[in-house]
Amino acid sequence: MQLWRFCHALPVNYRNFTIFATDLKITTVLSGGRASDLSEMEKTAKDTPKRRARTLDGLAAADLAEAKRRFAIIRPLVRSERRTEDEIAAVAAAQGVSRATIYRWLRAYETRRLMTDLAPRRSGRAMPSRLAAETEAIIADVIKEVYLTKQKPSADEAVIEVTRRCRLAGVVTPSAGTVRARLRSIHPKVKLLKREGRKAAHDRYGAVKSAFPGADAPLSVIQIDHTLLDIIVLDEEMRLPIGRPWLTLAIDVFSRMVFGYHLSLDAPSSFAVGLCLCHGMLDKAAELAVRNVKGVWPVRGKPLIVHSDNGKDFRSHLIQDSLDQYDIRTEFRPPLTPHYGGHIERLAGTLGRKIHALPGATFASPNKRGEYNAEAKAKMTLRELQHWLLNLIVGVYHNKEHDGIGCPPLVRWTQGLAGKEPTGPGLAGSNIDARRLRLDFLPFSERTVQPEGIVWDKIWYRDPLLSQWVRADEGRRRRKFKVRRDPTDISKLYFLDPALGDYVEIPYRDYGRPSISVWDYRAAETWLRRQGRTAENEAQIFAAYEEMHRITVEATQETKRARRDQARQQEVRKHRATLTVDPPVAATPLLRKKHLAVVVDSGSASPKDEFDIDDKEIKKGVEEW
Secondary structure: OHHHHHHHOOOHHHOOEEEEEEOOEEEEEEOOOOHHHHHHHHHHHHHOOOOOOOOOOOOOHHHHHHHHHHHHHHHHHHHOOOOOHHHHHHHHHHHOOOHHHHHHHHHHHHHHOOHHHHOOOOOOOOHHHHOOHHHHHHHHHHHHHHHOOOOOOOHHHHHHHHHHHHHHHOOOOOOHHHHHHHHHOOOHHHHHHHHHOHHHHHHHHOOOOOOOOOOOOOOOEEEEEEEEOOEOEEOOOOOOEEEOOEEEEEEEOOOOOEEEEEEEOOOOOHHHHHHHHHHHHOOOHHHHHHOOOOOOOOOOOOOOEEEEOOOHHHHOHHHHHHHHHOOOEEEEOOOOOHHHHHHHHHHHHHHHHHHOOOOOEOOOOHHHHOOOOHHHHOOOEHHHHHHHHHHHHHHHHHHOOEOOOOEOHHHHHHHHHHOOOOOOOOOOOOOOOHHHHHHHOOOEEEEOOEOOEEEEOOEEEOOHHHHHHOOOEEOOEEOOEEEEEEOOEEEEEEEEEOOOOEEEEEEEOOOOOOOOOHHHHHHHHHHHHHOOOOOOOHHHHHHHHHHHHHHHHHOOOOOHHHHHHHHHHHHHHHHHHHOOOOOOOOOOOOOOOOOOOOOOOOOOOOOOOOOOOOHHHHHHHHHHO
16 A cells, blocks of 8 residues: 555656566556556455465475475575675576576575575466376486486486487477477586596585584684686786786684685795785785774784695695794595585685676686676775785684684684683793794705805805805715795895804895896796706896896786786885894804904005995905905
8 A cells, every 4th residue: 555655656658558467476567457446456456366385295396396495595695685786696696597597596585585496487288287297207218217317418418319219209209499498407516527527526515514624722723725716817017918816725724714815926835825924924014004094903823734735736845844844733634525625625715706796707607707808897906905905804704604613703703812712722822033044945955065155046246254154064974054035025135044044145246236036937947948048047048138128128018927027026125025034143252243353554655545445345355366
C-alpha cells in the first residue's frame, strides 16, 4: 500500500502502470492500464501462488550439486553483517561470474534461507523428462566411461561419442547443446577428481586446517612465499607501463598477521627472502610514519620456525646460514603438496583479489580480463602500489574478522601476547640489532686478502685496515675471510674483521668508479658478450656500464625495458637509504678513522710556505706507499 500511495501521488500521466508481485520481489512495468486498476492487480498478486520450497531429496543429483556449489560461494557474504560492493565484486571475480549473478543468488537464498532455493529452476518439465530413458542412459554412460577419465577428452569428443552410440542403438540423437548442458552440470570437484586425479582435487578443494602443528603462539611458525601480482605498474618519471611486480610475503600462522613483505620488480631470489624476513623481525613504526599510514603493525621479533616451499631461494646457503645465526629453524613442505602452505597461499589470494579492483589489473587469466587493456588503464607506480598495499594490510586486513580464527588477526596477536594463549620465544620486544640483522642477510662469499686488496667479480676493493690480514695463513692454506655485498650497491664490501668481531666497509680500490648494483654489473657483462667481447677486468665492465647508461637515458621514452631499468634504479636508491651502516667501535688499537701523522720540519721553511694537506691526499699517499 505504501508503494500504491507513492504512485498515486504522481501526476496523472505517470499513473499508468501494472504491478506483478512474487514473494518479496516487485517488478514495475509501464502499460496502458488505469490507476484505478491497482486494487485489482493487488488482489491478483495475492492470489499468485508462491514457489514451493524444494527438498533435498526432491532435487536431481546435478541440481543439488549446483545448489551446494552456489551456497559455498555466497556463504562468506551471507555470514557477513555488513557486506560491501567490493566484497561482492571480489567474490564474483574469483568465481568468474558477474556481480548480478551473486546478487541473484543472495536474493534467492535470503528469501527463505534455504539452500535448495539456489538450485537451477528449469522452465516447463524437468530436464530428464525431455529425453527418452535410453538416450539419458547413453549420455550417462559416455560421461562416466569417456568424459570423466584421465584421457580428458573435450566436450566435442563427448558429443560425437553420444551421437555415435545413439545411432547404433536406434534412439533419438540429442542436440549438442543438450549434451553440453549435462557436462556443465557435473560438479567441478568431481570433474577434477576424475580427470586430473585425487591430488589435484585435494590441492584445489581441500580445506585449509586452522590448526597448524606447532603454531600455538605468536611467531611460533611463519610461512613465506612469492607471488606475481596481477597488475601493471608505471615508472616514476614518464608514468608509462613497465610490467608486473613480485611480492614476497610472510604470515604468522598463529595470528594470521602479516609478518613482513618485500615488493620489487625483480624475480624471486634469496635476497628478496632476506629482505622480507628482515622487515618482519624489525619495528615497522618508522615505515608507517614515513608513508603516512594510519594504524599499528606491532609484529616484530624472531620467529621460531620459518615454513616454506622447496624453492632454491629458500634453500640457499645465504638464507640457511643467516637463519642458523639467529637460531631460527627451517621447515619445508613436502614436494608437490601446495596445500601444506595453505595459510600463505590464502593470504596471497586475498590480497590478489583486492588488487583486481585497481586500475591496470591483469586479472588471473585472459578469459577473465576479456577486452580490458591493462597497460592502457594502469595508473599506479610501484611506490604508490606499495603505499596502497600498506594501507590494505594495516588498515583493513589486520582489523577484519578472519574466518580461520574467528576474530581479527590484530586481536589474536594481542591475545597471544597478553597471555590468553601460550606464549613462545621470539616475541615482540626482543632486542635485535637492525644494522647487524640487515648485514647478516646480505649475500656473502669467502675471500683471501691480497696486497692489492679483495677481488669480487673482477672488481678490487682496498682499505688500510686490510693490511694486517694480507696473505694470512691458516695451516697450509691461505686464510679466507667472510665478506658481504649489498646487491643494490656493490661500491663497497662488508668485511668481517676477526679482530673487531664486526663488519667494516671496504670501498672500491679506484675511488672514481660509479656506484652500481649487481644487476647493472650482470647487464654490462651481457652487453659485452652480445658484442663478441668478454669482461676481462673492471675497466671494461665500468666502460660498458657508462655506455649502457647513456643508451638507456636516450631510449627512456621508447622502450619498456629502459623504463623498467630506471624504475629498478629508483628502487635500488630507496633500499640503499635503509642500509646505513655506522663503522663499528674498534676493539684493537688500530682505529679505522685515524691516518698517519704528517710531521713537518718548519724550522727551515719561510713564513710564506704553507702545508695544506687534506685527509684524502694523506690516505691516498699511504695506500700508494
